[in-house]
Every structure is written in structure tokens, then in C-alpha cells.
Amino acid sequence: MLLLIEQVLNGLQLGVTLFLLAAGLTLVLGIMNLVNLAHGSLYMVGAFICASVAGATGSFLLGLVVALPATALVGMAVELVVLRRLYARDHLDQVLATFGLILFFNELVRILWGPRALFLDGPSWLSGTVEILPGIPYPAFRLAIIVLGLAVALFLAWLTTRTRLGMLIRAGASNREMVSALGVDVRWLYTLVFGIGAMLAALAGVMAGPIYAVEVGMGESILILTFVVIVIGGIGSIRGAFVGSLLVGVVDTLGRAFLPGLLKLFLMPATADGVGASLASMAIYILMAAVLIWRPRGLFPAHA
Amino acid sequence: MRDLWPLALVLLAALALPFVVAGMDLAYVVGIATRIMIYALAGISLNLILGYGGMVSFGHAAFFGTGAYVVGILSTHATYGEPLTTWPFEVGGTEQALIAWPLAMLAAGLLALVIGALSLRTAGLYFIMITLAFAQMIFFFFVSLQAYGGEDGLSLFARSQAGPLDLGDDRQFYYLVLALLALVLFLKSRLIEARFGRVLQGIRDNERRMRALGYPTYRYKLVAFVISGALAGLAGALIANQTEFVSPAFLDWPRSGDFIVIVVLGGMGRLYGPLAGAALFLLLEEVLAAWTEHWMIILGPILVLLVLYARGGVWDLIAGRLSRRKAGADG
Amino acid sequence: MTKGLLGTRRLLGLAAAAALLAAPASAAEPVKIGMITTLSGGGSALGIDVRDGFQLALDEEGGMLGGHKVELVVEDDGRKPDKAKEIADRMVARDKVQIMTGIIWSNLAIAVVPKVTKDGVFYVSPNAGPSLLAGKGCHRNYFNVAWQNDNLHEAMGKHVKDQGFEKLYILAPNYPAGKDALSGFKRFYGDDVIGEVYTKLGQKDYAAEIAALRDAKPDAVFFFLPGGMGISFLKQYSQAGLMNDVPVFGPAFSFDQTILGAVGDAALGVVNSSQWNKDIDNAANKAFVESFQKAYGRLPSLYASQGYDAARLIASALKAVGGDLSKADAFRAALKAAEFDSVRGSFKFGANHHPVQDIYVREVVKEGDLLTNKIIGKAFTDHADAYAGDCKM
Known part of the structure; x- marks a missing residue:
């Protein structure tokens, strides 16, 4: 039972990590209607910048402080040069152009x-474990991710519903002309929003750095998860x-943790290991297909 | 019809290619040309739903790979003389192209039927992502399919047998692929001119209107999806023969991305677009990779530029020069 | 512009004609070696090290191997099997390479090696050693200078057994190399493990596995998670505070010089197995480590040592036949004899052309600020692989 609770917590934590990445992506997607495959590249850029700064100075926090605005600038530059020409295009053009951007950024x-992976570790005061349940020490850094993820969720909720910027953003998404009439340059508004999205991607990359490998191509595999x-x-x-x-995090984690054991109840152990591991790899895709078949526009369609 | 003559020229060149290069110690070019044609075939299959039907499938590699695996698995069983199944009756493997290739199309088509039936309930970005999700499922399935090599893949003992042809000979294989490609192109040109094709394009342009006119749009789209999947399966069967090897790398998602690139590069909804797209994409990769190991840093921006400035794809750039009027009319 | 192009082409033509004319006259026609390896995308660090190691051996002889001029053609396979296959076809048909090498991944090797060896090309593998090519699918023209894939796992199994650990928890990705790794480990440890887990290929988050592992209360963990997977696992294992309680063991892949820098102190003190290390005490190795550092400004990795040995092996065989590859049987015999000073010290081929070699046990240590490995013992002396018996050559 204790193990189940711990695994659920692991799942929530994975979910929050995914949310850090998903938040920026869905912001851009919802407001500018832009599919940005290169969001994963910004995640990678953020992690690499943080790793270099932290490597040179020994301070993770300094790395974080540099990586966020630097990545935001990179993102805004990309928006200015390439992406703003794609807002009026269909999703296919966007997928293709940003696929090109992935190749570019990976190679850059x-x-x-x-070609070697970089080292990045969290600050020393987050390196230990915290005993959250009796007998279950939990890594402090992962707890920090959970806290940060919740903070970002609250911040975004506040930003989009309570601020003038948020109001403009929402207005710009549904009616560009009206916002322009208010004397606001929508193009710069979009650049700004994209910068925020890029900064969130960098934040996800920086927070993922100490637990995952900081390597070229780190953005792709997690990007697919994020799209899911x-x-x-x-x-x-x-x-x-x-x-x-949270749903994807929990399903993926519980699938990996318990499917093989569950299958052992009615399959040969060796077969169960193999089949269980395969099913666990597919679990989130099965979840996604099931959700979409049930609700073709996702659980919370943005435009009612 | 006026732009048929460059096509005739291309066909002539394709027919002559093996003889020309044989005299120049460039026999390996035949292999590259074959690979281009196979990718073109996969592109053509995707173009049917993407270009004519407006369905952006980001998981077409699943059908491609399934076709390849059918050929690979049947051939392995034939080589080792192990029956494929003994129940309800014994079924053995085969190396006969006439059996294995249609089976590859059938399997890919059936898979497309299932995936399509579920995915077509969604649209737009949701459709892109759900096809990707299904393709990932199939990918992980083959990765963990220990009996057939899993991630390591499956080496074919020999290419398929096709009557009097010796497919092990690169030239004969080349001509067979060329013939199949021509046949598929011909059939597809008839298909898109036919009522079915017109309805499909109508759905692409305005699905609501077609539905109001009484067309069962879902069924039309599904049929197109299945045809497309089966054709991708054929391309997969061919690539398995070309490389004499199959592996999950044929189903990985970047491969689906490559197919989209081929279609868009060549020109969506242009019958011959994927040909130009496949040739350009594979040759570009080839040339850039020979030039620098950092070739992706050049290929990436080229893709971006093409999307931004050459919307009709390369085919329009070429054909547009030759007969500007036509390109304007259907563009 | 057009004129210039034509001019160039004509020049090339002339050069080719000159080369053709010159060919019969001089026996010193360069030997062509084709290297297909991964230079772009994920895993390119391995390919680059193999290439650099090979190139180093070439440069040391001034562009020659075994006293004969060598022309090395390097191409990037991008880790795609069909691309590797196409490059191989082209190298055989166009470049007329007589020797091939370079492939990193087992699946690419399985796609390429059977075909090219059938065509009479010699293939010297600097890394990939799938069981198929060591057993049923072995070939007289195929030589693996690195290992059979299972070797390092077997060594770890023996070491862990010798150390008296009784409750083992073992994990690997769910793909053939992962299954081979765990069965290789169990071949020498025994089947009695308390947990055997297969993870998703390319997985990043191991929280679930680590929690289950802690719950099972093992006294040691063996893992095979190459590349970024291993980096992530080790970091997370260390963060979970398990490093001091339950020791981990693994093959060299996750503790190699290409990776240690990214894992950081989490790897410190971990015991792993390898057939090479920079402190193996022989003249060839000392010279190699020194000149590699001088040439490339970094410590050589395992893969660099394998690329270097591949080149040195080819050099020894070229020398034996005087650079004349038309003497295929003599060249094959010379490769088989493996009379070169391997950076590993003692080295010879078994009947299936795979190494019979010592496998060491290493520990990750810190030299100044740099993480690296130190040999602390030997798991096997003259260890051969388990598939040699299946090989009918």
C-alpha cells in the first residue's frame, strides 16, 4: 500500500515535470494557434545554457537565472525571424517548418x-532526501519540481485571467482587429507571449537537467509526451x-510499476516481463487514443 | 496535358538510367534511384490522404514498417522452414513476391482500417497527434517483438522471388519498382479524376458542404486512408527487399516526418509531387552528408525556407516554369 | 560558371585516367577502407571516438597502415539501417573498398555485415558485436576487434557472484541487447535474482523502477542502460539516496569517458567491467593514451581504443601481405593471427573471429577534477564468448 502511494507520487511528479513543458507549448498553441515542434529545442537550449553556466561558476541558481532570459531571447528571435510568418498557415506548414528548426537546433x-552529454546538478541544499512517508525517503529536488510546477500553474492561471496582459492575450486570440484598435501592436504581443513560452520551456529544461541526461536530442522524446x-x-x-x-504521469508510472507484476498472475513470468514492459511502453498512447475516441477534442476543449 | 512531355522525358531517363550508369562504373546509382522511387511511392500514398484528402497523418511509417515486416517475417519462416502457425491449419512462410507483397498491402491496409476508423473521429491537430500515437504503439510493439529480432531487426536471407525475374539483380529490381511506381501513378491519376477523388478533394476543401450534399464523408475518408495505408505497405515491402533488412527504425516517428517532408517538398496534392520530393530530399541528404557531418544544420533551414517561400513545393517550381497557366489554375 | 564546371570535370577525368594508367605500374596503390559510423544525431559521441581513434593510428604512420598507403572513406549513417546499407553498397560498388569498419549499433551491423562479407569485403567491427554474428551468422571475413556484446555483462555477473552478493536486482531496456545483457549476466551469476525488470527504450524517468527496487530490498543492483538512459538512471538513483546502501554494478557503457562527465559524482566509486582502461600497463596503451590526448585534447574513451585497435589490427595484416589484398586467404589468416600490440595487452581471436581477452573490473575515481576509471581487478582471463559453438565457418 505504501508502495502504491509512493508510485502515485512518482507519477504526479513526472506529470508536473511534463506540465512545465506543456504549459509553454499549450500557451503558444492556444493563443497563436501555432504548432511548435521546436518547443523541445528550447527546452534543450535552456538546459544546455544552465549546464554551461553552472559548470563554469558552480552555481545552479546562477545558471537558472541566466538560462531563462537567454532562452526567452532565443525564442523571441526565432519568432521574429521564422514563426510569425507561420501564424496564418495551416498546421502542416507549421509542423514542417518547426521540424526543420529541430534539425537546426540539434546540430547547432x-x-x-x-556530442557528449553535459553535467548538471541541482543546488546542494536540494540534494538530500526528505522522509515524506515513514520509510520512504523522497528526493528533495523532485519535491522542488512539484512545488515549482504548482507555482507555474497558479501563475499562468493568474496571468491569463487576472492581468491586463492576459486580457489582451485572450482578446488577441479571438479578435486581432479589436486588440489592434485598442492601440496594441498584436505582433509584439505575440512575440512577448512566445518569449514567455520559451522561458517556460527553459525552466522545464533546467529543472529536468539534474534528473535526466542533458544531451543533444533530449527535447524530442519528451516533446512527444508533451503533445500527448x-x-x-x-x-x-x-x-x-x-x-x-498528471494523468499521463500517473498512467505511465503505474503502468511501468505494476503491469508486469499484474500480468504474472495469469502469464508465464518471462512472458509477463516482456509483454508487461511492452504494454507499459504503449500505455500512454493507448490512454491518448482512448481519450480521443471518447472525446475527440480532449478533456477540456478550449473553445466551447 | 501539355506538361506531359517533361514526364515522358523523366520516364525515358529512368528507363535508360541503368544502362547509362553501367557504362560509367556508377552501378550504385541504381540502388539510390530505387530507394528514391520507393520513398516516392510512400510519399504518393501519403499524398492521397494528405494532399487530396487534407488528412495530415503523422504516423504513416507504421504502415510502411508493417509492410516491411510482413515480407521480412514471411521470408524468415520460409528460410528456416518453420511454419508461421499450425492452427487451425498449417501456414508456412513464403518468399514469393506475388504472395508476400499483396499480404503486406493487406496487413497494412487492415491496420489502416483500424487506426483510421478510430482516428478519423478527430480532426486537425488532434488527428495529427492520434496518428502519431498509434504509430508509436506499433513502433514499441515491434521493438519488443523478440521473436523477430526486436530493435535489432531482421535480416532477410534473399530478396523475394517473382517468377522469371531475379530480384537479387539490382537492375531487375529497379525496373520492377519503376513499373510498380508507374502503375500506382496511373491508377492514382484515374482515382483522383474519378468521382471518388473529386468527392475526396471536396471534403478537403469544405467537409461541411460535402456532408450537407449528402456524402458520407467519414466513409470516404476512411476508404482513402485504407488505400493509402495499403500503398504504404507496398512501399514497405519494397524497402524490405531493397535493404534485405527490416527493423523498427522503419517505423520510428522521424520516418513519418520524412514522409511528410517528401510530400510537402514535392507539392501537396500534385500527382507527381512526391517523386520530386523524394528525389530532392534523399539527394539533398546525400549531398549535404558527403559535404559535412553537420549537414542537418543546413537541411533544417532549407526546410524552413521551402515552407516559407515555396508553398506549392518543388513540383510547382519546375512545372510552374514550364506551364505557368496550369499551375495557376489548380493552385 | 558552366565553363568552370566543365573544366573541373575534365581535370578530374584526367586525374582518373592518370590514376588508371599509373595503377598497374606501381604496387603502392592505396588500400581503400570504408568506415560507416554514426557522426550525427543521438549516439554520435561513440562514432566520433571510433573514427578519431582509427584516424590516430593512420596519422601516426603518416597516412599509412602497416607501411601501406591507405585511403579512408568515412560516411555518416545517422543511425539508420537502410542508410547504412545504402552507403555500404555504394562503398563496395563505387569506391571499391576492400575493408570496412566503423558501425556502432548492432541493428546496423546486422543490416550491413552479412551482405558485404558475402561480397568478399573484410569487415572489422570496432564496436557492435551481436550474438547472431558471433554464432549462427558468423563469417570468415568478419572480425570483431572489440567484444561480443555479452562479454562485459558476463564479467559483471561473475564479479558480483564472487563478491558474495545474494539478492540481485537487475534491469535493462526492453530490446534484444537488453535481454542479451541480462541473460549474459545470469550466465555467470546464476538465475536466482530477486527482480528482473525491463524498461522502455529511451526512458528518462526511473522513479517508478527505483521505488519498486527499494521495496524489494536487494543487496546489489546490476543495470545495463546505455547512453542517456544510464546517465538519467544513475543521477536519480543517487538522488534517491540509495548509492550508499545498495551498490550498483554495470558494464563500461555507462561509466565510459564519454559519459562520466555528465553523470558527475553520482558515479564515484561505482564498480564496472571493461576490456580496456587507460591505466592498463603496456607500452602500446601508454603511447595511445598520450598521443590521443595530444591530438584531440581529451581523454580517450573505450570506443576510441576500439577504433585504434581496429586500425592497428588491419595494419598488422596489411603488413603481412605487403598491402596486396588480392591474397585474400593470407590477409584473412593475418587478421586471425592478430599480431599487433593491442592497447589491451594480450589479445587473440577465437574460432569465430571474436576476441578472447581479459575483462577487467574498474572503479570510478576522481583524478583532480576529472572523473575516470581505475582498474581494481580482473573478472576473466582469456574470456571467450558463449556463441562460438554455434559458429560453423
């Missing part, structure tokens, strides 16, 4: 930093992204 990072999250939650919905993240 490899040229700048070399967004599609399950409903495109453009922050709330959907949050629920979707």
Missing part, C-alpha cells in the same frame, strides 16, 4: 557544445494541460 547545440499531454487535455487549455500532465 552539437557544434557549440560537442496537450491533446488529452484539450489544445490551448492550461487547465487541460495540467490535468493531462
Whole structure:
């Protein structure tokens, strides 16, 4: 029973990590209607910048402080040069162009930093474990991720519903002309929003750095997971992204933790290990297909 | 019809290619040309739903890979003389192209029927992602399919047998692929001119209107999806023969991305677009990779530029020069 | 512009003609070696090290191997089997390479090696050693200078057994190399493990596995998670505070010089198995480590040592036949004899052309600020692989 609770917690934590990435992606997707496959590249850029700064200075926090605005600048530059020409295009063009951007960024990072993975560790005061349940020490850094993820969720909720910027953003999404009439340059508004999205991606990369490998291509595998999250939650919905993240995190974790054991009840152990592991790899895709068949526009469709 | 003559030229060149290169010690070019044609075939299959039907499948590699695996698995069983199944009656493997290739199409088509039936309930970005999800499921299935090599893949003992042809000979295989490609192109040109094709394009342009006109749009889309999947399966069967090897790498999602690139590069909804797209994409990769190991840093921006400035794809750039009027009319 | 192009082509033509004319006249026609390896995308660090190690041996002889001029053609396979296959076809048909090497991944090797060896090309593997090519699918023209894939896992199994650990928890990705790894481990440890877990290929988060592992209360853990998977696992294992309570063991792949920098102190003190290390005490190894560092400004990795040994092996065989590869049987016999000074010290081939070699036990240590490995013992002396019996050559 204790193990089950711990695994659920692990699942929630994985979900929150995914949410950090999904939040920026769904923001851009919901407001500018832009599918940005290169969001994973910004995640990678953020992690690499943080790892270099932390490597040079020995301070994770300094790395974080540098990586966030630096990645936001990279993101805004990409928006200015390429992406703003794609807002009016269909999703296919966006997928293709940002696929090109992935190739570009992966290679650029490899040229700048070399082919080997980089080292990144969290601050020393987060390196230990905390005993959250009797007999279950939990890594402090993972707890920090959970806290940060919740903070980001609250911040985004506040930003989009309570601030003038959020109001403009929402207005810009549904009616560009009206916002322009208010004397606001929508193009710069979008650049700004994209910068925020890029910063969130960098935050996800920086927080993932100490637990995952900081390597070229780190953005792709997690990007697919993130898209699964967004599609399950409903495109453009922050709330959907949050629920979707937790759902995917928990299903993936519990699948890996318990499926092989469960199958052993009625299969040969060797077969059960193999089949269980395969099913666990597919679990989130099965979840996504099931959700979409049940609700073709995700759990929380953004535009009712 | 006026732009048929460059096509005739291309066909002529394709027919002559093996003889020309044989004299120049460039026999390996035949292999590259074969691979281009196979990718073109996969592109053509995707173009049917993407270009004409407006369905962006981001999981087409699943059908491609399934076709390849059917050929690979049947051939392995034939090589080792182990029956495929003994129940309800014994079924053995085969190396006969006439059996294995249609089976590859059938399997890929059936898979497309299941995936399509479920995925077509969604649209837009949801459709892109759900096809990706299904393809990932199939990918992980083959990765853990220990009996057939899993991630290591499956080496074929020899290419398929096709009557009097010796497919082990690169030239004969080349001509067979060329013939199949021509046949598929011909059938597809008839299909899109036929009522079915017109309805499909109508759905692409305005599904609501077609539905209001009384067309069962879901069924039309599903049929197109299945045809497309089966054709991708054929391409997969061919690539398995070309490389004499199958592996989950044929089903990985970047491969689906490659197919989309091929279609869009060549020009969506242009009958011959994927041909130009496949040739350009594979040759570009080839040339850039020979030039620098950092070739992706050049290929990436090229893709971006093509999307931004060459929307009709390469086919329009070429064909547009030759007969600007036509390109304007259907563009 | 057009003129210039034509001019160039004509020049090339002339050069080719000159080369053709010159060929019969001089016996010193360069030997062509084709290297297909992964230089872009994920896992390119391995391919780059193999290439650099090989190139180093070439440069040391001034572009020659075994006293004969060598022309090395390197191409990037991008880790795609069909691309590797196409490159191989082209190298055989166009470049007329007589020797091939370079492939990193087992699936690419399975796609390429059977075909090219059938065509009479010699293939010297600097890394991939799938069981198929060591057993049923072995070939007289195929030589593996690195290992059979199971070797390092077997060594770890023996070491862990010798150390008296009784409750083992073992994990690997759910794909053939992962299954081979765990069965290789059990071949020498025994079947009695308390947990055997297969993870998703490319998985990043191991919280679930680590929690289950802690719950099972093992006294040691063996894992095979190559590349980024291993980096993630070790970091998370260390963060979970398990490093001091339950020791982990693994093959060299997760503790190699290409990776240690990214794992950081989490790897410190971990015991792993390898057939090479930079402190193996022989003249060839000392020279190699020193000149590699001088040439590339970094410590050589396992893969670099394998690329280097591949080149040195080829050099020894070229020398034996005087650079004349038309003497295929003599060249094959010379490869088989493996009379070169391996950086591993003693090295010879078994009947299936796979190494019979010592496998060491290493520990991750810190030299100044740099994490690296130190040999602390030997798991096997003259260890051969388990598939040699299936090989009918």
C-alpha cells in the first residue's frame, strides 16, 4: 500500500515535470494557434545554457537565472525571424517548418557544445532526501519540481485571467482587429507571449537537467509526451494541460510499476516481463487514443 | 496535358538510367534511384490522404514498417522452414513476391482500417497527434517483438522471388519498382479524376458542404486512408527487399516526418509531387552528408525556407516554369 | 560558371585516367577502407571516438597502415539501417573498398555485415558485436576487434557472484541487447535474482523502477542502460539516496569517458567491467593514451581504443601481405593471427573471429577534477564468448 502511494507520487511528479513543458507549448498553441515542434529545442537550449553556466561558476541558481532570459531571447528571435510568418498557415506548414528548426537546433547545440552529454546538478541544499512517508525517503529536488510546477500553474492561471496582459492575450486570440484598435501592436504581443513560452520551456529544461541526461536530442522524446499531454487535455487549455500532465504521469508510472507484476498472475513470468514492459511502453498512447475516441477534442476543449 | 512531355522525358531517363550508369562504373546509382522511387511511392500514398484528402497523418511509417515486416517475417519462416502457425491449419512462410507483397498491402491496409476508423473521429491537430500515437504503439510493439529480432531487426536471407525475374539483380529490381511506381501513378491519376477523388478533394476543401450534399464523408475518408495505408505497405515491402533488412527504425516517428517532408517538398496534392520530393530530399541528404557531418544544420533551414517561400513545393517550381497557366489554375 | 564546371570535370577525368594508367605500374596503390559510423544525431559521441581513434593510428604512420598507403572513406549513417546499407553498397560498388569498419549499433551491423562479407569485403567491427554474428551468422571475413556484446555483462555477473552478493536486482531496456545483457549476466551469476525488470527504450524517468527496487530490498543492483538512459538512471538513483546502501554494478557503457562527465559524482566509486582502461600497463596503451590526448585534447574513451585497435589490427595484416589484398586467404589468416600490440595487452581471436581477452573490473575515481576509471581487478582471463559453438565457418 505504501508502495502504491509512493508510485502515485512518482507519477504526479513526472506529470508536473511534463506540465512545465506543456504549459509553454499549450500557451503558444492556444493563443497563436501555432504548432511548435521546436518547443523541445528550447527546452534543450535552456538546459544546455544552465549546464554551461553552472559548470563554469558552480552555481545552479546562477545558471537558472541566466538560462531563462537567454532562452526567452532565443525564442523571441526565432519568432521574429521564422514563426510569425507561420501564424496564418495551416498546421502542416507549421509542423514542417518547426521540424526543420529541430534539425537546426540539434546540430547547432552539437557544434557549440560537442556530442557528449553535459553535467548538471541541482543546488546542494536540494540534494538530500526528505522522509515524506515513514520509510520512504523522497528526493528533495523532485519535491522542488512539484512545488515549482504548482507555482507555474497558479501563475499562468493568474496571468491569463487576472492581468491586463492576459486580457489582451485572450482578446488577441479571438479578435486581432479589436486588440489592434485598442492601440496594441498584436505582433509584439505575440512575440512577448512566445518569449514567455520559451522561458517556460527553459525552466522545464533546467529543472529536468539534474534528473535526466542533458544531451543533444533530449527535447524530442519528451516533446512527444508533451503533445500527448496537450491533446488529452484539450489544445490551448492550461487547465487541460495540467490535468493531462498528471494523468499521463500517473498512467505511465503505474503502468511501468505494476503491469508486469499484474500480468504474472495469469502469464508465464518471462512472458509477463516482456509483454508487461511492452504494454507499459504503449500505455500512454493507448490512454491518448482512448481519450480521443471518447472525446475527440480532449478533456477540456478550449473553445466551447 | 501539355506538361506531359517533361514526364515522358523523366520516364525515358529512368528507363535508360541503368544502362547509362553501367557504362560509367556508377552501378550504385541504381540502388539510390530505387530507394528514391520507393520513398516516392510512400510519399504518393501519403499524398492521397494528405494532399487530396487534407488528412495530415503523422504516423504513416507504421504502415510502411508493417509492410516491411510482413515480407521480412514471411521470408524468415520460409528460410528456416518453420511454419508461421499450425492452427487451425498449417501456414508456412513464403518468399514469393506475388504472395508476400499483396499480404503486406493487406496487413497494412487492415491496420489502416483500424487506426483510421478510430482516428478519423478527430480532426486537425488532434488527428495529427492520434496518428502519431498509434504509430508509436506499433513502433514499441515491434521493438519488443523478440521473436523477430526486436530493435535489432531482421535480416532477410534473399530478396523475394517473382517468377522469371531475379530480384537479387539490382537492375531487375529497379525496373520492377519503376513499373510498380508507374502503375500506382496511373491508377492514382484515374482515382483522383474519378468521382471518388473529386468527392475526396471536396471534403478537403469544405467537409461541411460535402456532408450537407449528402456524402458520407467519414466513409470516404476512411476508404482513402485504407488505400493509402495499403500503398504504404507496398512501399514497405519494397524497402524490405531493397535493404534485405527490416527493423523498427522503419517505423520510428522521424520516418513519418520524412514522409511528410517528401510530400510537402514535392507539392501537396500534385500527382507527381512526391517523386520530386523524394528525389530532392534523399539527394539533398546525400549531398549535404558527403559535404559535412553537420549537414542537418543546413537541411533544417532549407526546410524552413521551402515552407516559407515555396508553398506549392518543388513540383510547382519546375512545372510552374514550364506551364505557368496550369499551375495557376489548380493552385 | 558552366565553363568552370566543365573544366573541373575534365581535370578530374584526367586525374582518373592518370590514376588508371599509373595503377598497374606501381604496387603502392592505396588500400581503400570504408568506415560507416554514426557522426550525427543521438549516439554520435561513440562514432566520433571510433573514427578519431582509427584516424590516430593512420596519422601516426603518416597516412599509412602497416607501411601501406591507405585511403579512408568515412560516411555518416545517422543511425539508420537502410542508410547504412545504402552507403555500404555504394562503398563496395563505387569506391571499391576492400575493408570496412566503423558501425556502432548492432541493428546496423546486422543490416550491413552479412551482405558485404558475402561480397568478399573484410569487415572489422570496432564496436557492435551481436550474438547472431558471433554464432549462427558468423563469417570468415568478419572480425570483431572489440567484444561480443555479452562479454562485459558476463564479467559483471561473475564479479558480483564472487563478491558474495545474494539478492540481485537487475534491469535493462526492453530490446534484444537488453535481454542479451541480462541473460549474459545470469550466465555467470546464476538465475536466482530477486527482480528482473525491463524498461522502455529511451526512458528518462526511473522513479517508478527505483521505488519498486527499494521495496524489494536487494543487496546489489546490476543495470545495463546505455547512453542517456544510464546517465538519467544513475543521477536519480543517487538522488534517491540509495548509492550508499545498495551498490550498483554495470558494464563500461555507462561509466565510459564519454559519459562520466555528465553523470558527475553520482558515479564515484561505482564498480564496472571493461576490456580496456587507460591505466592498463603496456607500452602500446601508454603511447595511445598520450598521443590521443595530444591530438584531440581529451581523454580517450573505450570506443576510441576500439577504433585504434581496429586500425592497428588491419595494419598488422596489411603488413603481412605487403598491402596486396588480392591474397585474400593470407590477409584473412593475418587478421586471425592478430599480431599487433593491442592497447589491451594480450589479445587473440577465437574460432569465430571474436576476441578472447581479459575483462577487467574498474572503479570510478576522481583524478583532480576529472572523473575516470581505475582498474581494481580482473573478472576473466582469456574470456571467450558463449556463441562460438554455434559458429560453423
